[in-house]
Amino acid sequence: MDFQNAWAVASKDFETFKTRKGIIYATIAFPLGIALGFPGILAAIAYAYPSTTSATAASFSPFLNAFSFWFVIGAATLPSGIASYSIAGEKIQKSLEPLLATPMTDSEILLGKCVASFVPPIASIWLSSVLYMVLMDALTRPWLRFLYYPNWSFGAMVLLLAPLASILTIELTVLLSARANDIRSVQQFTGILFFPFIVIYVMTEIGVIQLDVIDLLILSGIFLAADILLFYLSTATFKREEILTKWK
């Protein structure tokens, strides 16, 4: 594996990404919306209901964890925009064949495309999560008398679960790109991933699960297993011969 080759492929996709304003806005706006929106909602609730400020950390925790989980939802949905253009888009544009005629290996090309789809959303999520922590701490510290963030569960969510969710989406996009004839259908199919995450979010909000460190590690284990399975499937799908003879 020559990482310089993979980086060259990723650099091209970054360059293409810069020309897609809609995807850039979504990649920035979604995590930023979480970072600004949820502290804003909490501030509005505290303003409307002053008794909120006397709540304990234990009673805040499920809500704050549920809010934080939106970063994972973002990580699971945002890469499909870039990945679908990078893989299905290139297939439709017929620019994969000359790329496959270069000396790069299938794995280097696939890795480059995965890196290009992974880095912008995850970077945006991590930067926004820092802003989120700062704003939430600024808001809740006077009430809780300690800094709620950073904490282990938020760390597990943003640094472990979010990347695993991103990888899952990217691998799924590779698989779907082999069958789909247009970019939108790939995006719609990967959008299906949104629903299990929403279910987890709702279960957290209604207190069925806590999304504490243990819950998050279990979820991460499930995602990791799914990632490994899809890794084998996507690398078997992303082969020169397969792409040129079997991809629709």
Added chain:
Amino acid sequence: MIETKNLSRKFGSLTAVDDLTIRVDDGEVFGFLGPNGAGKTTTIRMLACLISKTSGTAKVGDYDIGNSADQQKIRRIIGLVPDNVGLYEELTAYKNLDFYGRYYKVDEHKRRERIEYFLKLLGLWEKRDLAAGTFSKGMKQKLAIARALVHDPEVLFMDEPTASLDPEASKTVRDFILDLKKEKKTIFLNTHNLDEAQRICDRIAILNTKLMAIGTPAELERSASGRKIVVQLERVSDAIISAAKGVGTGDVDVVEGNALVITVSNPEKENPDILSAILAAGGRVQFVTEASSTLEEVYLKLVRSQ
């Protein structure tokens, strides 16, 4: 430079290329003619190590397409212009070439030099900062050719490079191929365009799943119906026709008034005797020329015969 022996490729029960044996020499422009579905693109894809062969052997340079260790080496010495240009439409012409230079690990200085050279040569330098998606078909085709050459390959595979181009753009591409020939590049050209093949190819193979014929354009033209001479006379008579038939080994036909078309197997040996017989029969000869089938006639005859 390229050599195949009994090369075949099947897709399930469908045979796309059957028992292909050809040799392309260094610096040769080799035309690959055939109808749609004849296996031309499949052949290029096998030789470019994009898809595997089912049986047979093939070498590009000194490397075997069936050897996985050699496949990367083959890709390093070849350039490919696919039938769909497949440019990065959002990126500028310059960036399109620059990224391909990086894929082939051309160092930055050389990359800049070569990009500038090709863009200037193809008249695209002034448009280097425009997105490739804004280009006309002809400009895109030229850019795709430059992209395939940015790493200075020894062999260039071109799949229908002038298809759907207007005559002027086609001529530019053809002229460029002839320039590349002067640089001793080996060019493997898939085309439907018989006129183009005749003008620029040193040798031509006609493929319709199987290899139907191979040779120089002149050899192919002669191969279809043997060699013929046209004797233009002041006046044709039965006596003259009988005299020509009596000496020649092939058919004698009268075409367009007073022209005799005589099929000969060995014109250098037979022509003097035929002309003597015609003169002895009272014929007054105005011109004698060699006639042959056109490449189009040869192509259609071969393709329809299958």
